Amino acid sequence: MSLFQLEDIKKEFKHGSTKEQILKGIDLELNKGELTALVGASGSGKSTLLTIAAGLQDLSDGSITFGGKNMSAMNAEGVREIRAKHFGFVFQHAHLVPFLTVREQLELMLDTAETKWSKKSRAARIEDALTTVDMREHKDSYPENLSGGEKQRVAIARAIIHEPQILFADEPTASLDSKRSVEVIELIERLARELNITVLMVTHDNDMLEYAERIVEMKDGKIIEF
Structure with missing residues (x-):
């Protein structure tokens, strides 16, 4: 079931009197509980697309629909709330x-979340x-006493503690060795499957692709393959 729709997404940057078009009309749907891997060479527009989809960067044209709501028509406060x-x-x-x-990392996340929980509920969530x-x-x-893989696991716990519907992951294994990378991607795949979380993941690591249900390839600001 489609949860998230990107339609004709365009993004351009101005450099003095010239314009550089980074995204050139992207159409993409994300389905509930599906792990989608976004791949392509550096500069293809993957991370730009992910940050625009996540409401972290403005688009130049097009529309983003989440749960039937047009995010691209919302003001900054409405996007922040979503x-x-x-x-x-x-x-x-x-x-x-x-x-x-x-534990305090997760408490901080709950402090900044839009929904407020009781002390008992907060402790249970953590x-x-x-x-x-x-x-x-x-x-x-403390973080200094954790390995790279353990730190990334904490980051994932922080990302899911408020029970999000979509997880945006930008190169989540890039700073890890191969063993830790597998542990992290297996965790992300399990979250998508067991908690029914939709995942959009940017990756350069071909070993991660076997865990994705769908692979979307980008080149020069366009989607070229599903």
């Missing part, structure tokens, strides 16, 4: 706060999220 309630984000680096424990990513025993650890 991001806070329904979207999760995982990037190449975990970007954990160095002076917060694993426990559930850490159990899901197999990091419960590290809840009182």
Whole structure:
């Protein structure tokens, strides 16, 4: 079932008197619970498309529809509210706060989420999220005491603690060795399957593609293959 639609997405940047068109009319649908991998050479527009889809960057033309709502017609506050309630984000680096424990990283995420929970509900959510990513025993650890793979697991827990419908992942395994990369992508694939989370993942790692249900290739700002 289609949850998210991108229609004729265009993005251009101005460099003085000239314009550079980065995205040249992208059409893409994301289905509920499906892991879609976005691939292509550097400069093909993958990360630009992901950040526009996630409401982190403005588009130049086109429309974005999520859950039947036209995000491209909303003001900044409306887009921010959808991001806070329904979207999760995982990037190449975990970007954990160095002076917060694993548990405190998740508490901070709940503090900034649009929905407010009781103290009991917050504690349960944190426990559930850490159990899901197999990091419960590290809840009182600081980032400096975690491996790269463990940090990325915490980042994933932080991204899913508010039960998002879509997870946007931009090169989530790029900073990890092959063993840790497999652990992270297997976790992301399991989240899509068991929690019915829709995933849009940008990756350069061909080994990650076997975990995707759909592969979308980009070249020069266009989709060239499904």
